[in-house]
Amino acid sequence: MSELVRVRTRHPEAIAEAAARRVRRPLLNDAGRLMIVAADHPARGALGVGEHKFAMANRAELLERLCLALSRPGVDGVLATADILDDLLLLGALDGKVVMGSMNRGGLQGASFELDDRFTGHRAQDIERLNFDAGKLLLRIDYDDPGSLTTLESTARAIDDMAARRLPLFVEPFISRRTDEGKLKNDLSADAVIKSIAISSGLGGTSAYTWLKLPVTENPDDMARVMETSTLPAVLLGGEVGGSIEEQDGAYEKWRGALQLPTVRGLVVGRSLLYPADGDVAAAVDTAVGLL
Numbered sequence: 001m002s003e004l005v006r007v008r009t010r011h012p013e014a015i016a017e018a019a020a021r022r023v024r025r026p027l028l029n030d031a032g033r034l035m036i037v038a039a040d041h042p043a044r045g046a047l048g049v050g051e052h053k054f055a056m057a058n059r060a061e062l063l064e065r066l067c068l069a070l071s072r073p074g075v076d077g078v079l080a081t082a083d084i085l086d087d088l089l090l091l092g093a094l095d096g097k098v099v100m101g102s103m104n105r106g107g108l109q110g111a112s113f114e115l116d117d118r119f120t121g122h123r124a125q126d127i128e129r130l131n132f133d134a135g136k137l138l139l140r141i142d143y144d145d146p147g148s149l150t151t152l153e154s155t156a157r158a159i160d161d162m163a164a165r166r167l168p169l170f171v172e173p174f175i176s177r178r179t180d181e182g183k184l185k186n187d188l189s190a191d192a193v194i195k196s197i198a199i200s201s202g203l204g205g206t207s208a209y210t211w212l213k214l215p216v217t218e219n220p221d222d223m224a225r226v227m228e229t230s231t232l233p234a235v236l237l238g239g240e241v242g243g244s245i246e247e248q249d250g251a252y253e254k255w256r257g258a259l260q261l262p263t264v265r266g267l268v269v270g271r272s273l274l275y276p277a278d279g280d281v282a283a284a285v286d287t288a289v290g291l292l
Contacts, residue, residue: 018089019130034266040102043081046109049275065274074289099132116147124161134168140176159204172213173200190222197229216254238269
């Protein structure tokens with residue numbers, strides 16, 4: 001940590017230099033599959049893992065876990081915000097990896113404006129300038145919240161900006177609603193996920209470079225019907241899987257089934273692999289890779 005701070009203090013240009021010399025690779029491996037570790041949660045104030053509200057707040061520990069995950073065979077790359085990717089660049093952990101920049105982090109967890117999810121992270125021009133490989137955005141739609149319209153329009157323009165640069169963009173859509181207590185909840189029913197896919201697939205002037213990042217439905221048996229909604233390639237997201245080993249094993253089984261569907265090309269999973277119930281990051285990552 002002290003060396004990272006020293007470089008940031010005295011040689012901030014070292015980040016751009018590391019990005020320029022980074023060894024790149026194709027988005028997909030020879031098998032046409034993708035395994036990405038996600039770590040863009042902290043920038044939305046979402047630091048918790050299970051009962052540990054600030055599990056991701058220790059940056060040195062998070063970077064150590066990320067570097068371990070990226071070193072495992074079969075892990076293709078990482079999704080994160082600029083601060084984390086800059087650290088990983090300085091650590092030399094991104095050579096030969098797919099690097100995905102997180103684009104909208106303005107919908108802070110628990111905020112009254114959570115659904116007015118502004119694009120406060122990477123812009124398309126930043127991803128291009130840094131020689132990164134793709135972008136990702138979160139699109140939560142609440143039919144009762146006008147802020148969703150702002151996010152929809154901003155999402156369409158981001159899709160256009162990325163497509164103009166021939167850069168893939170992974171769109172993570174949800175139909176969301178607020179509970180009586182005011183907490184935002186994503187609807188994982190088959191009908192809601194189908195709607196979210198249909199809406200997000202039609203955004204922008206072209207879908208040529210759009211991918212989908214989708215949850216497994218409440219009933220995993222519905223996934224075959226859900227994935228018939230679009231021809232866009234998709235990856236599965238991890239989401240909250242619970243704090244026990246049994247719950248984590250259950251998540252693996254849900255992913256295993258959905259990964260057999262023709263449009264599903266891989267996994268993008270974060271906290272459940274970086275902070276597994278038994279603490280063994282390498283084993284959790286290797287199990288997820290084995291599902292592919």
